[in-house]
Amino acid sequence: MPTALILIADGTEEIEFVTPYDVLTRAGVEISSAGVNLKNETFAVCSRNIRILPDHPSLSALHYATSFDILILPGGGPGAAAFCASETVLKLIEAYRAAGKYVGAICAGTTAVVKSFEVVGGWKGEGERKVRVTSHPSVEGEIREKGWEYSDERVVVDGSVITSRGPGTALLFALTIVELLCGKQKRDEVAGPMILPASL
Template sequence: MKKVSVLLANGFEEIEALGTIDILRRAEIQVQTVSIHSHREVTGAHQIQVTAEKVFEEVDFSQVDVLVLPGGMPGAKNLNEHEGVKRVLKDFAAQDKYIAAICAAPMVLGGLNLLDGKKATCYPGFEPELIGAKITDKPVVTDGKIITGKGPGLVFDFALDLVEKIAGIATRQEVQEGLLL
């Protein structure tokens, strides 16, 4: 079974993180929430506090198949400034593992040149941060093992695309129908 880690930084976009986690778990995909801070408590961009299941240093990322980076500000900026996050993202790219980022978070991938020559999308205004990317206006874009989403209102599209990549189209359709989408 595929294992997903959702990286949470103070200032994360709650809808993107929690919506994605919820949809992946509805698909019975193993998801762990990971605080990039030294403590499990993480506060979202709209002051919603969550308790992550692990802190970054506790996670063996070699046992993880998919990384998810929610956007939000300053959450995406905090992800971008975390050296461990950047190291793990480079490792995932080198191992051809899935990396998914939504809203402002694709800027982290752009700064690492992981979008070079790839199609990608992001929250309007962050396009200059997607260094080397071929920017599209689509809600969700998959190019190789990189999945990018435009923003909070498109979390269902983003998370369901992840479900499809991880568990197949039949599981996606089942979850989608259960959500009345």
């Protein structure tokens, strides 16, 4: 059974956290969530004031954080800033890239992928190159200035990095992850009962 770890911080965009968690669960992926530097020790206060209780209140205390098949970083400006400011998160991204494991980021979450590459002086192993990415338009300039190839597509997959644009692309982002982890048949099996538009 594939496994996933999704991060959450104060200011994380709720849709971008809950949608991948929900869709991956429907696909039978074993998913866990971990908090990053939460002000309250048990829950995150998200971008629209919804409080979410992560499975693990502290990423720093999650000793097997590198053991999952994919690391997922939702957006939301303040939440993404918390990821960028966390040495633990940046090193975790590096570890997943070096191992050739999947890293998914949506909206401003892509900035943490970019920041990880900068802070560690480039990734090692399979993930040693900058990849083609997308993000929320509000951080596009910042990412382009760092020399990353940028796309306006709703979801971009380059090697083992999956990026997406924002709350409105969260379902497509999540279904893309399902297909990569579990195959096209499982994606279709999950999408059918959700009564999604044919374009997804």
